Amino acid sequence: MKTAVILISGRGSNMQALVDARPGLDFRAVISNRPAAGGLAWAQSRGIATRVVDHKAFPSREAFDAELARAVDAFSPDYLFLAGFMRILTPGFIDRYPRAILNIHPSLLPCFPGLDTHQRAIDAGVKLHGATVHFVTPALDHGPILVQAAVPVLPGDTAEALAARVLAQEHRIYPQAARWLAEGRVEFRGADVVQVRGSGVEGDWAISPRDPP
Ligand code: GRF
Numbered sequence: 001m002k003t004a005v006i007l008i009s010g011r012g013s014n015m016q017a018l019v020d021a022r023p024g025l026d027f028r029a030v031i032s033n034r035p036a037a038g039g040l041a042w043a044q045s046r047g048i049a050t051r052v053v054d055h056k057a058f059p060s061r062e063a064f065d066a067e068l069a070r071a072v073d074a075f076s077p078d079y080l081f082l083a084g085f086m087r088i089l090t091p092g093f094i095d096r097y098p099r100a101i102l103n104i105h106p107s108l109l110p111c112f113p114g115l116d117t118h119q120r121a122i123d124a125g126v127k128l129h130g131a132t133v134h135f136v137t138p139a140l141d142h143g144p145i146l147v148q149a150a151v152p153v154l155p156g157d158t159a160e161a162l163a164a165r166v167l168a169q170e171h172r173i174y175p176q177a178a179r180w181l182a183e184g185r186v187e188f189r190g191a192d193v194v195q196v197r198g199s200g201v202e203g204d205w206a207i208s209p210r211d212p213p
Contacts, residue, residue: 001026002182005077007068007085008032012039013105013167014083014174019046021175024182028075031068032118033087051074053089065093072097076194082136091138099188100182101136104174106173107133113141118159118166124144125207129153129162133177135194144194146186147173 004025006015009032016039019027030043033055040050051071058064064087064195072080084104094101107117109132112124121129137143148171153162180186185197 001009002078003028003076004079004081004178005072005075006043006081006083007035008039008083009034010037010039010084012037012042013072014040014170015081016042017171017175018081018083018178019043019048021178021179023175025178029071030076031071033064033068033085039084042122061088061090064091065090067092069096072196079178080177081174088140089136094136094138098206099135102146102174102177103141103212104160104170105132105134105141106163106170108150109134109141111146116159119163120160121153122157123161127153129166131173133173144192146180146194146196147204148179149173151164 002025004027006018006027010028012030015030027048029049029051030039031051031053031074032040033053035052035054035155040052043050053064053068053071055064059068078100080097080101082101105113105119107113108128108130112120118129128150131148131149132148133146135143149172151165151169180196185199187195187197188193
């Protein structure tokens with residue numbers, strides 16, 4: 001079975017969705033950059049090893065990332081899942097794990113990289129918003145896309161209401177991506193394009209690619 005480590009900074013609802021879905025990966029550890037991250041207790045309650053690498057204890061991003069890499073490497077993961085991990089990683093760290101770091105971002109990338117995505121989507125007047133699972137590259141929120149899910153932006157939406165609608169889809173597509181990785185179905189077409197072997201696009205087109213019914 002392929003192995004994985006999850007990086008969190010907060011409540012870790014995406015981490016919970018990943019673990020509870022049992023996607024066929026051995027989740028060896030959860031690592032947080034914040035000692036108070038709520039997700040740590042949950043991971044412990046599931047018998048998953050936890051570590052804290054507090055970014056405040058390091059003088060630079062490079063020093064933090066070096067310690068983070070040491071903590072990660074102790075578990076020899078095939079994949080690293082960023083799940084609400086709120087630190088920008090250095091190119092040095094990212095290059096250490098080529099095509100092995102995944103992130104979930106709450107927008108339909110390449111629209112709205114960065115923070116505050118839901119309010120920005122409302123302010124821009126887009127009719128569809130959503131979430132993206134992508135491979136992490138040194139360009140922030142711009143790596144090869146594995147799966148996306150779209151939700152409508154409704155008249156009168158608040159950022160909170162829209163975030164909740166998007167989060168429900170995050171909890172659906174991140175485990176799906178993990179399953180595809182576990183099944184060895186994820187293929188690169190060149191440096192930027194990812195395809196999932198055997199996935200169809202039938203149905204309502206809300207998620208593409210999707211497994212056939
Ligand atoms: C999610 O919306 C995730 O996409 C974003 O931050 C939020 C984290 O939520 N990067 P959680 O910690 O997974 O509950």
